[in-house]
Amino acid sequence: MNKNLLYRSIPKVDVLLEDKAIQEMIACYSRETVMEAIHTETDKLRKFIAASSDEEEIKHRIELLVPQIDCAVADMHTPNMRMVVNGTGTILHTNLGRAPISDEHMKQVMALVSGYSNLEYNLEAGKRGERYSHFEKLLCKLTGAEAAMAVNNNASSVLLILSSLAKGGEVVVSRGELIEIGGKFRIPDVMEQSGAALVEVGTTNKTHYDDYESAITENTKALLKVHTSNYRIVGFTDSVTIDELIPLAKEHDLPVVEDLGSGVLIDLAKYGLTHEPTVQESIAKGADVVCFSGDKLLGGPQAGIIIGKKKYIDMMKKNQLTRALRIDKFTAATLELVLQEYLSEEKAVKNIPVLRMITEPLAEVEKRARLLARKMRAARLPAQIVVKPCESQIGGGSLPLERIPSMAVMIRPEKISVTELEERMRCLPVPIIPRTANDTIILDARTIKQRDIKLVADQLKEYEVLEKR
Numbered sequence: 001m002n003k004n005l006l007y008r009s010i011p012k013v014d015v016l017l018e019d020k021a022i023q024e025m026i027a028c029y030s031r032e033t034v035m036e037a038i039h040t041e042t043d044k045l046r047k048f049i050a051a052s053s054d055e056e057e058i059k060h061r062i063e064l065l066v067p068q069i070d071c072a073v074a075d076m077h078t079p080n081m082r083m084v085v086n087g088t089g090t091i092l093h094t095n096l097g098r099a100p101i102s103d104e105h106m107k108q109v110m111a112l113v114s115g116y117s118n119l120e121y122n123l124e125a126g127k128r129g130e131r132y133s134h135f136e137k138l139l140c141k142l143t144g145a146e147a148a149m150a151v152n153n154n155a156s157s158v159l160l161i162l163s164s165l166a167k168g169g170e171v172v173v174s175r176g177e178l179i180e181i182g183g184k185f186r187i188p189d190v191m192e193q194s195g196a197a198l199v200e201v202g203t204t205n206k207t208h209y210d211d212y213e214s215a216i217t218e219n220t221k222a223l224l225k226v227h228t229s230n231y232r233i234v235g236f237t238d239s240v241t242i243d244e245l246i247p248l249a250k251e252h253d254l255p256v257v258e259d260l261g262s263g264v265l266i267d268l269a270k271y272g273l274t275h276e277p278t279v280q281e282s283i284a285k286g287a288d289v290v291c292f293s294g295d296k297l298l299g300g301p302q303a304g305i306i307i308g309k310k311k312y313i314d315m316m317k318k319n320q321l322t323r324a325l326r327i328d329k330f331t332a333a334t335l336e337l338v339l340q341e342y343l344s345e346e347k348a349v350k351n352i353p354v355l356r357m358i359t360e361p362l363a364e365v366e367k368r369a370r371l372l373a374r375k376m377r378a379a380r381l382p383a384q385i386v387v388k389p390c391e392s393q394i395g396g397g398s399l400p401l402e403r404i405p406s407m408a409v410m411i412r413p414e415k416i417s418v419t420e421l422e423e424r425m426r427c428l429p430v431p432i433i434p435r436t437a438n439d440t441i442i443l444d445a446r447t448i449k450q451r452d453i454k455l456v457a458d459q460l461k462e463y464e465v466l467e468k469r
């Protein structure tokens with residue numbers, strides 16, 4: 001095999017530029033990206049020739065150069081972040097973007113962000129306004145708090161609160177509440193960044209009133225309660241509730257800060273779930289500052305919502321860190337719309353996707369599972385397809401022990417392994433992310449939208465995902 005000859009048979013750049021297909025690519029994309037693809041793809045080809053001893057294959061690859069360049073350019077211009085179908089049954093899946101926002105809300109937000117808005121402009125006064133003004137009153141009305149604001153996420157809330165109230169001082173917190181919240185982020189480490197020193201009291205499973213009391217010194221600036229979100233200690237445990245901490249804090253003239261993590265505004269017990277202490281309850285009990293995520297159980301955009309006594313919220317609004325942690329116009333706009341739904345619980349449950357998924361009756365979920373199974377069977381896919389009960393979970397560190405009865409389409413491929421099928425589903429144009437268990441692919445219908453059912457079935461058929469290749 002004469003490799004030199006093979007190298008020389010790679011079309012030169014000027015020849016490629018004369019190629020009709022390449023010219024079309026330049027017209028459709030840009031000269032720069034097409035040139036870049038030409039260089040990277042010819043380089044790859046040279047490396048292949050150097051490494052390969054299969055002359056036929058080399059010739060074949062040389063012939064495929066132009067289509068290969070086409071793919072590379074198209075790839076560069078295709079967003080990497082895409083829609084996926086969440087078949088996992090985990091409603092707040094942090095890796096899949098946590099709370100979905102409704103189409104209706106997005107339509108309204110689009111009108112605001114694609115042009116100019118009064119984000120920080122007071123229309124009545126004709127001068128600079130506050131970006132929290134759009135939802136501050138609403139948050140106060142819904143929670144009973146005196147004042148409110150929002151930052152980038154709840155980790156930022158914790159940072160800003162401690163920096164504003166306790167920088168250079170001490171914050172007393174129970175050892176049982178110092179948690180890691182996923183992605184290796186640890187609440188205590190975030191707290192330390194604020195410049196406040198954490199004084200840990202109690203043990204992992206038990207913290208008593210006396211522990212807090214004896215930890216208070218003249219350097220103490222606040223008492224902190226952290227919701228243990230994604231884990232529960234069960235069995236021999238004891239913790240001090242917020243109602244017990246309030247009098248102690250009052251006595252020493254200290255604020256009580258509560259990081260609720262998820263932050264629910266409705267009583268989930270009404271919908272058959274465990275009662276999760278609501279934001280309103282924390283405020284009513286006397287917490288001075290409460291923070292929670294915007295995109296967990298609240299069902300809104302990524303944000304850290306901070307509410308409480310005006311005196312403290314004002315301190316945070318004035319903190320220079322606030323400028324670094326401020327929310328953007330997408331978030332401000334979406335947050336207002338989502339919060340407005342809570343003016344009627346009925347509307348909130350209907351119009352906020354997270355709440356709708358959590359409260360959707362099993363019979364409705366089952367209808368979707370059956371529809372999907374029917375479509376897949378009609379496509380005569382080589383797999384056993386059955387509809388079976390399963391359990392969805394909330395996720396996002398909310399109600400970790402809670403399971404919601406649900407219905408799933410269980411797929412057992414006949415020609416390929418479950419691992420292979422799972423991988424292929426991930427690589428579809430609209431990736432489908434399932435759960436797997438006992439050698440079965442599980443598609444939990446609770447987290448799959450009605451309008452995605454056809455998409456799932458069509459893709460499994462069209463791309464012959466279940467066939468041996």
Ligand SMILES: *Cc1c(COP(=O)(O)O)cnc(C)c1O
Nearest residue numbers: 153154155227229261262293397
């Ligand atoms: C999730 C969580 C956070 C972090 O919230 P993000 O919005 O993800 O930054 C902080 N504290 C608690 C208790 C949490 O559950």
